Amino acid sequence: MSRIFVNKIDIDASNIDYASIDRQYDFYLIENHGEKFKPNARIFDESLASKNVVAVQYTFGPSFILMLKKDRMNDATVAEIIKNARDDKNDITKKKLSVPFESYPHSLIQILFNGLAKSSKNENVSNLGGKLYYFSEKSKDGRQVFCVEVKISNGYTIGLSGKTFTKTTVSTGRPEYILQANNTLKLRSKSDGVVDFYTPYQYQDTRHQVTFLDVFSISKFESSKVGILSRLLEKFIKQYGIQLKIKEENDWEKLDVKSATIQKRDHLRRIKNTLDGKKINIVNAIVGDDNAMSFCQKLKDVIERIFIDEMYFLKGDRKLNFSVEVCEKAEEGAFNFRIIHSKSYYENQKEKDAYKLYPNVPVQHITIDDFPRRLRDSKDGKRKKGDPEESACIAALNDLIVKYDLIANREKSISITDWNSYHYENDWKFYFCYEKEIETEEKKTVKENHYYLMHIEPNGCFGVREICERDAEYAQYDEIFSMNNMKAERHNRSDEKYSGLVMDSEGNINIIQESPNFMLPSILEINDALKNEGISRKKDDLEKYFGACLDIYYRNSIEEKDEFYSVGQIGSGMNTTVERSAKIRKIIPYKNSKLFFRNVLDTMNVTFVRNGQLTIMPFPFKYIREWIELNVDK
Numbered sequence: 001m002s003r004i005f006v007n008k009i010d011i012d013a014s015n016i017d018y019a020s021i022d023r024q025y026d027f028y029l030i031e032n033h034g035e036k037f038k039p040n041a042r043i044f045d046e047s048l049a050s051k052n053v054v055a056v057q058y059t060f061g062p063s064f065i066l067m068l069k070k071d072r073m074n075d076a077t078v079a080e081i082i083k084n085a086r087d088d089k090n091d092i093t094k095k096k097l098s099v100p101f102e103s104y105p106h107s108l109i110q111i112l113f114n115g116l117a118k119s120s121k122n123e124n125v126s127n128l129g130g131k132l133y134y135f136s137e138k139s140k141d142g143r144q145v146f147c148v149e150v151k152i153s154n155g156y157t158i159g160l161s162g163k164t165f166t167k168t169t170v171s172t173g174r175p176e177y178i179l180q181a182n183n184t185l186k187l188r189s190k191s192d193g194v195v196d197f198y199t200p201y202q203y204q205d206t207r208h209q210v211t212f213l214d215v216f217s218i219s220k221f222e223s224s225k226v227g228i229l230s231r232l233l234e235k236f237i238k239q240y241g242i243q244l245k246i247k248e249e250n251d252w253e254k255l256d257v258k259s260a261t262i263q264k265r266d267h268l269r270r271i272k273n274t275l276d277g278k279k280i281n282i283v284n285a286i287v288g289d290d291n292a293m294s295f296c297q298k299l300k301d302v303i304e305r306i307f308i309d310e311m312y313f314l315k316g317d318r319k320l321n322f323s324v325e326v327c328e329k330a331e332e333g334a335f336n337f338r339i340i341h342s343k344s345y346y347e348n349q350k351e352k353d354a355y356k357l358y359p360n361v362p363v364q365h366i367t368i369d370d371f372p373r374r375l376r377d378s379k380d381g382k383r384k385k386g387d388p389e390e391s392a393c394i395a396a397l398n399d400l401i402v403k404y405d406l407i408a409n410r411e412k413s414i415s416i417t418d419w420n421s422y423h424y425e426n427d428w429k430f431y432f433c434y435e436k437e438i439e440t441e442e443k444k445t446v447k448e449n450h451y452y453l454m455h456i457e458p459n460g461c462f463g464v465r466e467i468c469e470r471d472a473e474y475a476q477y478d479e480i481f482s483m484n485n486m487k488a489e490r491h492n493r494s495d496e497k498y499s500g501l502v503m504d505s506e507g508n509i510n511i512i513q514e515s516p517n518f519m520l521p522s523i524l525e526i527n528d529a530l531k532n533e534g535i536s537r538k539k540d541d542l543e544k545y546f547g548a549c550l551d552i553y554y555r556n557s558i559e560e561k562d563e564f565y566s567v568g569q570i571g572s573g574m575n576t577t578v579e580r581s582a583k584i585r586k587i588i589p590y591k592n593s594k595l596f597f598r599n600v601l602d603t604m605n606v607t608f609v610r611n612g613q614l615t616i617m618p619f620p621f622k623y624i625r626e627w628i629e630l631n632v633d634k
Contacts, residue, residue, distance in 0.1 A: 002254075002547040005520040006584065008247035009109060009156040016242055022099040025054065025067055026074045027111070030082065032062040033091040043085045044130040045175070045187040048118065050077055055114035058130025059107055065097070067111045109244075110152040116235050125232075126184045129175060129200075133163060134228045135183045136210055143167045145183060145198060146208050148228050156247075157516050160225040160581070162210040165198040174199040213521055213549065213578040218530045225581075230523045246520060255552040255601055257614065259572035263607045265312040267417075268394070272307055274401055274415045275322040279334040282326045285354060286339060286368065295368050296326045296339055298387045303397070306390055332361050332408075335400050342369040357630065362408050364400035395611040402626050405462075412461050417619070419460030422602055426505035430454045430620040431467075433481040433498070434628050451477045452628060454620045462620075464627040477501070480511065480590065499585070500621055502600055509590035510563075510597045512617065518581035519548040519566050535576055542571050549582050550574070552614060554601060563587035563595050567604055567616045583616070 037043070037058070044056045047066060052074060055067040066081070068074045075096075082092045101108050110132075117127035124135040124147075135147040144166050151159035165177065165185060176197040177185035188197045202208070214220040214227075221227040237243050258266075282300055286292035308318045330336035340354040355365055372392040373385040401416045409415060432454075435447040451467040451474070467474050481498060499512040526545050529535050535545055542550065550571030555564045568582030587597040600618050609615035609622045 002543045003522055004249050004252045004548045004553070005246045005522065006249055007158040007160070007516075007518050007520050007581075009152070009158065010245040010247045011105075011109075011156050013245040014242065016100075018099045021108075021112075021240070024070055025099075026070055027097040027099065027101070027108075028066045028068070028074075028078050029095045029097050030064050030066060030078070031093050031095070033093065035062075035089045037062055037064060041129075042175070042187070043081070045128060046084075047081050048127065050081060052077055053081075054118055055111050055127055056130045057107060057111040057114050059104065064130050065107060065111055067115055106152050106154060106156050109156060112240060112242075113150060113152065113232065113236065116232060116239055119239060120235065123235075124183055125235075126186075128177065128185060128187075133185075134232065135185070136223045136228065138183060139208075144203075144208070145179065145185070146210060148210050148225050150229065150232060153516065158229065159516060160212075160229060162208060162225075163200060164202045164208050166201040166203065167196050167198050168201070169196055172199060172201070174201060209579065211577060211579055212581045213546075215526055215530060215535045215545065215576045220577075221526065221530055226521060226523060226526075230527055233523070246523065249555070252548060252553045252555045254548075255554065255605060257551040257570060257572070257605055260570045260574070260607070260612060263570070264394075264612065267606075267608055268306065268312045269317075270417060271394075271397060271401065272313075272317075272321065274404075275307075275335070278322050279331075280322060280324045281331055281334045281336045282324065283328065283330050283336055283338045283363075284326065286341060292339055292368055293326075295371075295388070299337070299339075299366070299393065300324045300326055302388050302390060302393050306393065330358050330361050330363050332358075334361075335404060336361060336363045337396065337400065338363050338365050339368055340365055342367040345369065360407055362400055362404040362406075364396055364403060366396055391611060398608040398611065399626070402623060403630065406464065406623065406627055406630060412463070414456070414460045414462060414623075416608055417606055419456065420458075424458045426458060428456050428505075428600065428620075429503040430456075430618060430624065431477055431501040431503065432621055432624045432628075433477075433500075434632070436632065449478065449481055450632070451481065452624050454624050454627075456620060462623070464624060466632075480509075499617060501590070502597065502618065504594075504596050504599075506594075508593035508596055510593065510595060511588040511590055512597075513586040513588055515564075515584050515586050517584040519553070519568060519584065521546050521549050521578075537574070537576060539572065542574065546571065546578065549578050552601060552605060553582075554598060556595070556598075561589070561595075563597050565597070565601060567614050570607075570614060585616075 044058055044064060047053050047056050052068045052071050053066055054069060057065045059065060066078060068077065078094050082094060086092055099108065114127045114132045117125040117132060126133045126135065132150045133147040134150060135145055138145040144164055147163050147165070149159070149161045149163050151161065153159060176188040176199060178188050178192055178195065178197055180186055185198055211224045212226060214224045222231060233244055280303065282296045284292050284296045303324055304320060307313070307320055310318060330338060346354055372389040374387050374389055376384060376386040398416065405415055430453070432452045434450045434452060436450050437445050438448050439445055452464065453467055454462060454464045456462045467477060480501065495514050495516045497514050499514060501512070502510050522545050526535065529545065535541050548566060548568065550568045553566045557564065564584055564586055566582045566584045569578050587595065589595050603618040603620065604615050606615055606619050607613060609619050615622070
């Protein structure tokens with residue numbers, strides 16, 4: 001069994017010498033009883049200019065904490081900082097804190113982390129806006145720098161969030177920073193003059209993702225989120241003589257998960273059975289374009305090759321049992337791909353939206369401009385786009401089959417997987433809340449809750465519908481999801497929102513709730529291995545070092561009367577890179593309901609929702625989202 005670590009500091013096992021910290025540092029709580037401080041208030045960064053100030057930590061609302069080296073003049077130093085920030089709108093006070101902080105002890109650990117920045121002159125660490133950032137890289141054109149924010153929150157939970165700072169010359173009200181030689185940022189001052197500066201901003205419709213874990217080499221590891229945390233933990237020991245322990249939990253149960261190759265083989269055979277005797281139409285909606293016609297033909301060839309590949313199909317089964325045709329229009333009774341340009345193309349051309357819906361006809365739109373294509377070498381040595389990628393074609397087929405099940409499958413049953421293989425003897429109901437944006441009479445955009453239900457019988461027959469206000473069950477689900485929408489104080493965190501509900505045949509309801517927690521690998525063992533023999537792709541190595549970041553894990557908490565689960569990357573045969581963390585989700589029984597969620601975990605042991613990877617929610621929610629897209633969004 002792998003060792004299971006979660007993103008929490010085990011404060012009891014860390015043996016922190018609070019008396020030693022108190023002898024070396026003073027801490028002051030600064031509160032504004034006038035207007036609230038904003039996270040971008042200059043006072044946070046300007047305070048660090050004082051010689052004795054080691055770190056600043058923005059807590060919340062109208063307060064922040066200062067950490068200073070022990071000195072009898074610290075009272076006067078803090079008073080001067082407050083004096084410089086006070087104006088007619090502010091009423092700022094100070095209060096010396098005792099170690100450990102009683103009201104928010106996690107803030108002590110956070111500000112100690114923040115204090116690593118000032119002592120790390122040649123490292124990529126910055127204490128900006130009362131937060132701690134570790135700068136990992138910058139874009140090739142230098143217009144953006146990327147970093148990870150390390151945040152310690154309630155329960156000593158460790159947050160590792162990717163952040164982006166973008167170069168600009170226009171003031172936007174955001175804090176303005178100057179890029180330094182070691183890729184860190186400092187607050188822009190008047191003496192810097194008119195120069196390019198960086199603000200915490202991400203280009204619209206783009207997102208830079210810092211890799212969660214990469215053990216290909218020591219340099220790759222150190223620039224990943226886990227590697228950054230590892231380096232900061234090492235610096236924490238050197239700075240304070242404290243070795244923070246990562247929380248270890250040994251009461252997790254692991255589900256059997258087949259290798260990605262076997263899952264792909266079984267899934268392709270299932271798709272082939274679904275397509276048996278039917279036709280796939282590739283509809284070219286880009287009239288008069290030779291490139292579009294060529295793409296359609298290549299798409300046809302790739303789809304045909306997938307279903308005769310000897311890697312996935314037996315010798316007697318390596319033949320097509322369905323037809324693929326390039327044609328001019330979508331047809332009822334067929335599976336239809338419709339080739340169009342991206343949405344931005346039609347907006348620029350001032351043409352009508354090309355994303356048409358066809359009643360009772362399954363149509364999956366494919367945008368030729370951004371559909372993944374293989375790169376190949378041309379005669380002049382340059383790389384050019386070739387055939388559509390196989391994985392992208394399979395993903396498009398998955399979406400098309402879900403649409404087929406929803407609008408054209410005469411049996412009204414799930415065909416993308418074998419529901420009977422779960423051996424359920426009773427019905428299941430899955431509930432989803434969709435926040436639809438509407439415009440009020442005052443021309444304001446507000447979000448309105450709509451509730452949807454997917455009811456599945458033991459044989460896989462199903463129905464999806466919206467729950468209307470006149471329905472008897474509406475009030476109950478409105479009550480549950482209203483808590484989700486921050487109308488109750490206990491759910492005022494965005495990372496604790498409800499993702500959906502599941503009901504069994506007895507009426508028990510289990511709520512799926514987000515959490516700020518995720519699985520961590522064996523950090524210390526990875527460090528040692530990379531400095532010595534390295535890490536292979538053998539099963540034993542993967543389980544030893546990656547632990548619960550892989551596959552599906554489940555835990556029943558007797559004390560909290562809740563359940564937890566985590567879905568990671570498929571472990572068998574994986575690379576030594578994990579792009580995203582395996583988040584831990586919490587299962588809450590509604591009122592006096594029984595906990596049963598363990599019985600539906602297998603509905604996440606499928607690879608057709610996230611194309612090649614396990615899905616993080618029971619796959620019926622995929623059907624509900626597609627139904628909403630077909631019946632509501634359009």
